[in-house]
Amino acid sequence: xxxxxxxxxxxxxxxxxxxxxxxxxxxxxxxxxxxxxxxxxxxxxxxxxxxxxxxxxxxxxxxxxxxxxxxxxxxxxxxxxxxxxxxxxxxxxxxxxxxxxxxxxxxxxxxxxxxxxxxxxxxxxxxxxxxxxxxxxxxxxxxxxxxxxxxxxxxxxxxxxxxxxxxxxxxxxxxxxxxxxxxxxxxxxxxxxxxxxxxxxxxxxxxxxxxxxxxxxxxxxxxxxxxxxxxxxxxxxxxxxxxxxxxxxxxxxxxxxxxxxxxxx
Amino acid sequence: xxxxxxxxxxxxxxxxxxxxxxxxxxxxxxxxxxxxxxxxxxxxxxxxxxxxxxxxxxxxxxxxxxxxxxxxxxxxxxxxxxxxxxxxxxxxxxxxxxxxxxxx
Numbered sequence: 616x617x618x619x620x621x622x623x624x625x626x627x628x629x630x631x632x633x634x635x636x637x638x639x640x641x642x643x644x645x646x647x648x649x650x651x652x653x654x655x656x657x658x659x660x661x662x663x664x665x666x667x668x669x670x671x672x673x674x675x676x677x678x679x680x681x682x683x684x685x686x687x688x689x690x691x692x693x694x695x696x697x698x699x700x701x702x703x704x705x706x707x708x709x710x711x712x713x714x715x716x717x718x719x720x721x722x723x724x725x726x727x728x729x730x731x732x733x734x735x736x737x738x739x740x741x742x743x744x745x746x747x748x749x750x751x752x753x754x755x756x757x758x759x760x761x762x763x764x765x766x767x768x769x770x771x772x773x774x775x776x777x778x779x780x781x782x783x784x785x786x787x788x789x790x791x792x793x794x795x796x797x798x799x800x801x802x803x804x805x806x807x808x809x810x811x812x813x814x815x816x817x818x819x820x821x822x823x824x825x826x827x828x829x830x831x832x833x834x835x836x837x838x839x840x841x842x843x844x845x846x847x848x849x850x851x852x853x854x855x856x857x858x859x860x861x862x863x864x865x866x867x868x869x870x871x872x873x874x875x876x877x878x879x880x
Numbered sequence: 881x882x883x884x885x886x887x888x889x890x891x892x893x894x895x896x897x898x899x900x901x902x903x904x905x906x907x908x909x910x911x912x913x914x915x916x917x918x919x920x921x922x923x924x925x926x927x928x929x930x931x932x933x934x935x936x937x938x939x940x941x942x943x944x945x946x947x948x949x950x951x952x953x954x955x956x957x958x959x960x961x962x963x964x965x966x967x968x969x970x971x972x973x974x975x976x977x978x979x980x981x982x983x984x
Binding site: 645 | 898899900903918919920921922923925926927930942943945948
């Protein structure tokens with residue numbers, strides 16, 4: 616009796632698995648075994664697919680394929696939009712960097728702070744890096760763009776802001792520095808969103824962002840006053856870390872995959 | 881959201897269940913009005929999983945086959961509460977219309 620039932624089960628399983636071919640292979644790999652189990656569990660051991668089961672499988676396979684296609688389209692649209700945004704924000708950033716570099720070279724100032732030739736060349740190098748990132752995005756190389764833009768952001772925010780704030784930590788110099796620094800975060804965050812590299816998630820990201828925000832608040836509020844130094848020359852790293860983590864946090868938040876909220880069934 | 885989707889989420893509200901247990905629970909919740917078939921069930925579960933409404937609780941091997949248990953996520957629970965509230969308001973409004981029309 617037991618043997619007969621096992622044989623019937625095997626026959627039924629074979630039939631169900633044959634019908635499962637109508638589903639996309641990735642879906643079949645993920646749900647196939649569980650679906651077979653449910654089919655067989657709902658029978659008495661001699662269950663065969665009836666006409667209504669077959670219609671149900673065909674109908675649900677169409678739903679699965681439609682849903683997969685709709686999700687793909689939504690994600691592609693989202694990526695396209697982000698690529699355009701990255702291009703736009705990088706263009707703005709390049710314009711800002713060009714103005715800053717022009718002032719650095721021709722007037723010898725970063726905002727209101729005087730610059731030595733060495734610092735002038737740092738500012739110009741930063742502008743060139745933004746341009747390189749823009750070219751990388753425009754030519755469809757988001758990973759390269761992200762590497763260049765993130766490095767530029769960290770270096771220019773860390774070194775540039777520190778230099779400017781050290782020279783004159785009070786507004787308008789400090790305000791301008793923070794504003795330009797925050798502006799630079801936007802294109803970097805957008806590039807992070809539009810590319811497909813993995814980002815930190817979960818609690819590690821939370822702690823990193825919390826620490827970054829704390830450092831940013833502390834450093835930007837007190838750290839750059841000449842008589843209050845947190846870590847001496849290491850303040851550069853704290854500043855770079857704080858700005859960088861904000862960029863990464865914004866990028867990760869915006870990078871969440873788009874799911875279709877309206878159910879199509 | 882369709883009625884069957886609402887019933888599937890409801891079936892998972894109290895405890896994690898495997899496919900066949902969900903089918904039985906849906907039949908119970910609908911007073912045997914809704915006989916869910918496995919194809920429809922797994923298509924819905926796949927969508928719910930992609931939308932973060934349900935997740936896999938555990939897998940067991942039964943009779944040499946993989947049996948998978950699903951559980952509702954906190955996001956799914958919130959969605960279910962919203963949907964139940966929405967349905968309740970609709971039913972109240974309909975009941976009100978019946979009263980006005982003198983049908984109840």
